[in-house]
Amino acid sequence: MAGSLAMTRTLVHSGLLVDASGARPGWVFVDGGQIVSVGSPDESPPEADRSIDAAGGYVTPGFVDIHCHGAGGAQFQDGVDQALAALSAMRAHGTTRAVASFVTSAIDSLVASIETVCVAMERDPGLVGVHVEGPFLAPGRKGAHNRDLLRHPDRAAVDQVLDVASGVIRQITIAPELPGALDAVSRFVEAGVPVAVGHTECDYDTAREAFARGASLVTHAFNAMAPIQGRLPGVLGAAIAADHVTIEVIADGIHVHPASIALLFTAAPGRVALVTDAIAAAAAPPGRYQLGELDVDVADGRAVVAGTDTLAGSTLTPDRALRAVVNDCGVSLHEAVAALTTTPARAIGEQDPAVLASGARAELAVLDEGLLVTEVLFG
Numbered sequence: 001m002a003g004s005l006a007m008t009r010t011l012v013h014s015g016l017l018v019d020a021s022g023a024r025p026g027w028v029f030v031d032g033g034q035i036v037s038v039g040s041p042d043e044s045p046p047e048a049d050r051s052i053d054a055a056g057g058y059v060t061p062g063f064v065d066i067h068c069h070g071a072g073g074a075q076f077q078d079g080v081d082q083a084l085a086a087l088s089a090m091r092a093h094g095t096t097r098a099v100a101s102f103v104t105s106a107i108d109s110l111v112a113s114i115e116t117v118c119v120a121m122e123r124d125p126g127l128v129g130v131h132v133e134g135p136f137l138a139p140g141r142k143g144a145h146n147r148d149l150l151r152h153p154d155r156a157a158v159d160q161v162l163d164v165a166s167g168v169i170r171q172i173t174i175a176p177e178l179p180g181a182l183d184a185v186s187r188f189v190e191a192g193v194p195v196a197v198g199h200t201e202c203d204y205d206t207a208r209e210a211f212a213r214g215a216s217l218v219t220h221a222f223n224a225m226a227p228i229q230g231r232l233p234g235v236l237g238a239a240i241a242a243d244h245v246t247i248e249v250i251a252d253g254i255h256v257h258p259a260s261i262a263l264l265f266t267a268a269p270g271r272v273a274l275v276t277d278a279i280a281a282a283a284a285p286p287g288r289y290q291l292g293e294l295d296v297d298v299a300d301g302r303a304v305v306a307g308t309d310t311l312a313g314s315t316l317t318p319d320r321a322l323r324a325v326v327n328d329c330g331v332s333l334h335e336a337v338a339a340l341t342t343t344p345a346r347a348i349g350e351q352d353p354a355v356l357a358s359g360a361r362a363e364l365a366v367l368d369e370g371l372l373v374t375e376v377l378f379g
Contacts, residue, residue, distance in 0.1 A: 062096025
C-alpha cells in the first residue's frame with residue numbers, strides 16, 4: 001500500500017467513485033491539497049504529473065475515524081511521537097482523519113494529554129482532535145476503564161475540561177444518569193463540544209433527556225449499555241428515535257453481531273458511524289499492550305483486559321470494517337462508505353464533508369476489487 005501527499009497534480013482514474021451520494025464510474029483530479037475536478041469517463045481530465053489507475057476497483061473519500069485509541073504499537077495519549085505513529089499506521093488502511101480517543105485518567109493527566117495532542121495536531125492535520133471517553137462513566141458499565149479514576153461530572157471537573165476544550169475536544173462520552181451529568185451535557189453542548197451517551201446504565205427516558213439537551217452521539221452501540229428490550233428500549237431506542245443522533249458501531253465481528261449491525265443501518269439510515277475503537281495492537285502483532293494504564297492481552301484479533309474476559313477496544317482497521325459491513329451485513333457499498341466518511345465527519349462538526357467533489361480536501365482511498373486499500377492520498 002502506498003500513501004502520498006496530494007499536493008502535486010494527480011489523476012485517479014478508471015475506478016468506480018463511491019461516496020455518500022452513490023457510486024459512478026469516473027476520475028478525480030487533485031492539486032494543491034484539494035480536489036480540483038471530478039468527471040465521468042466520457043469527459044477529458046486535466047493533464048497530470050502523476051496518474052493512479054484504479055481499474056477494477058474503487059475510489060472513496062479518505063476514512064474518518066472518530067473513535068480510535070491507537071495503532072501500530074502506539075497509543076495516542078502517550079506523547080507526540082506516539083500519536084503521530086498511531087495515525088501513520090491507520091493511514092495505511094485508509095484513515096485520513098482521526099480523533100484521538102483517551103480512556104479514563106485523572107483530570108490533570110487528561111488535560112496534559114490533550115495539550116500534548118495539540119502539538120501533534122500542528123504537525124499532522126490528519127489528527128483533528130480528541131475524544132474524551134472518561135472519566136464521567138458508570139462504574140457498572142466501565143469496560144476497560146480504571147474504576148478508581150471514574151468520577152461524577154461536577155462543576156469543577158467540567159470547568160477543567162472546558163478550559164482546554166476549545167476546538168480540540170471533538171466528542172466527550174458521558175453517562176447521563178450520573179449526578180450532575182445532564183447539566184454537564186448542556187454545558188458541553190453550549191461550549192460547542194459534541195456529547196456522546198455511553199458507558200451508561202441509563203434508561204430510555206434519561207437518554208432521551210440527554211439527547212433533548214443536545215447530546216448527539218452514542219459511543220459504540222450495543223456495548224457498555226443495556227440492550228434493547230420490548231419494554232425497555234434503552235439508549236439505543238432513544239437514539240434511533242432522535243434524528244440528530246449519530247450512532248457509533250464497531251464492525252469487527254467480536255463486539256456486535258453482523259445482524260445487529262444490519263438492523264442498525266436499517267433503523268437509523270445515514271446516522272451510523274463505523275469506528276474502530278482500535279488500541280495500539282491494531283495493525284500490529286498479537287501480544288501484551290496497554291490501553292491507558294491497563295495491561296491488555298491480544299490474541300486471535302481479540303483484545304481483553306489482562307486476566308479477564310473484558311473487551312478492551314479492538315484491533316480493527318477501517319478497511320476491515322468496510323469489508324465486514326458489505327460482505328457480512330449486506331449493507332450497500334455507498335452506505336458503508338458514508339458510514340466511514342461523511343457521517344462521522346458531520347458528527348464531530350468537520351467543515352469538509354469527506355465527499356468526492358470539487359473543492360473538497362484531497363483525501364482519497366483507492367481500493368481493489370476485494371476492498372483492500374492500495375493507495376491513500378492525503379493533504
